[in-house]
Amino acid sequence: MNAREILSKAFKEHYAIGAFNACNIETLKAIINAAKKFQSPVLIEASDGEANYIGKKELAALIRIYRQEYGVPIILNLDHGVSFDSCKEAIESGFDYVHFDGSKLPFDENLSIATEVVKLAHQHNVLVEGEIDHIEGSSADHTKEDPKSYQDASHYTDPEQAKEFVEKTGVDTFASFVGNLHGLYAEELHLNLDILKKIRQAIPNTFLSLHGGSGINDDEVKEAIKTGITKVNVNSEMRVTFKNTLQKTLNENSDVAFYKLSKEAIEATQSVVEKKIELFGSRNKV
Ligand SMILES: [Zn+2]
Numbered sequence: 001m002n003a004r005e006i007l008s009k010a011f012k013e014h015y016a017i018g019a020f021n022a023c024n025i026e027t028l029k030a031i032i033n034a035a036k037k038f039q040s041p042v043l044i045e046a047s048d049g050e051a052n053y054i055g056k057k058e059l060a061a062l063i064r065i066y067r068q069e070y071g072v073p074i075i076l077n078l079d080h081g082v083s084f085d086s087c088k089e090a091i092e093s094g095f096d097y098v099h100f101d102g103s104k105l106p107f108d109e110n111l112s113i114a115t116e117v118v119k120l121a122h123q124h125n126v127l128v129e130g131e132i133d134h135i136e137g138s139s140a141d142h143t144k145e146d147p148k149s150y151q152d153a154s155h156y157t158d159p160e161q162a163k164e165f166v167e168k169t170g171v172d173t174f175a176s177f178v179g180n181l182h183g184l185y186a187e188e189l190h191l192n193l194d195i196l197k198k199i200r201q202a203i204p205n206t207f208l209s210l211h212g213g214s215g216i217n218d219d220e221v222k223e224a225i226k227t228g229i230t231k232v233n234v235n236s237e238m239r240v241t242f243k244n245t246l247q248k249t250l251n252e253n254s255d256v257a258f259y260k261l262s263k264e265a266i267e268a269t270q271s272v273v274e275k276k277i278e279l280f281g282s283r284n285k286v
Pocket of ligand 1: 080135182211212233
C-alpha cells in the first residue's frame with residue numbers, strides 16, 4: 001500500500017496513523033517493533049535535523065528494508081521541512097511524504113512555496129502536508145512551564161483560511177492548530193474540537209493531522225480522530241522516555257557495549273509507541 005492508500009483506509013475506517021519521530025537506529029527499532037507486534041501501519045518521520053543525523057538517503061534505504069522484512073505498511077515523512085530545498089532533497093531521497101512548514105512565513109509566501117512543493121512531490125507520487133498557523137512549543141520537556149502561555153486562541157486555525165490554502169496549493173494533508181502544542185507539559189492539554197469540526201467541514205476531502213500528540217487528553221484525542229484526524233504526531237514522550245531510561249542504564253552499568261546498554265531504552269520507547277497505537281485505533285489494521 002502506498003501512503004495515500006494507507007491514510008485513505010484510516011480515514012474511511014475512523015482511526016489514525018501514529019506519526020513517530022526517529023532520530024537514530026534505536027528509536028527506529030522501537031517504532032518498527034511496536035508496529036510489527038501490534039500489526040499496525042505507522043508513519044515514521046524525521047525533521048531535517050533528525051533525518052540528516054542518519055542521512056536522508058540512508059534513512060529511506062533503511063525504511064525500504066524494514067518494510068520488506070517486517071511486512072507492515074510504513075510511510076516515511078520529512079517532519080516540519082522548512083524550505084523548498086529540504087523538501088526536494090527528501091523527495092529525491094525516496095521519502096513518501098513531506099510536511100512543508102511555512103507557518104512562520106507570511107501567508108502568501110507560504111502558499112507559493114507550498115504550491116511548488118506539491119507540484120514536485122506529486123510528480124514523484126509523494127504526499128504533502130501544509131501548515132499555516134505556527135503550532136507552538138517544541139519537542140522537549142516543558143513540564144515546568146504553563147501550557148496556557150502557548151495556547152493563544154487568536155492564533156488557532158481559521159477554517160476559511162485553511163480552505164483557501166488547501167484549494168490554492170493542493171496539499172494532501174492539513175496540520176491544524178486547535179490548542180495542540182509540541183512538547184510534554186505538567187498538565188494535559190485540551191483541544192478546541194469545535195474549531196476542528198469547522199475545519200473538517202471546510203476541507204472535507206483533505207487528510208487532517210494533529211501535531212503535539214504527546215500531552216493531549218486521551219478522550220479528546222479519540223474525539224479528534226472521530227472528527228476526522230488521520231495522523232497524530234508523537235515525539236516528546238518518546239524522547240523523554242528514551243533519554244531517561246538510557247541515563248538510568250548508563251548510571252547503573254559499567255558495561256561499554258552500547259548494543260546491550262540501549263536495549264532497555266528501546267523497549268521503554270516501544271511501550272510508548274504501543275500505547276499510542278492502541279489510543280489511535282490502528283492496532284490490527286495491517
Ligand atoms: Zn509538529
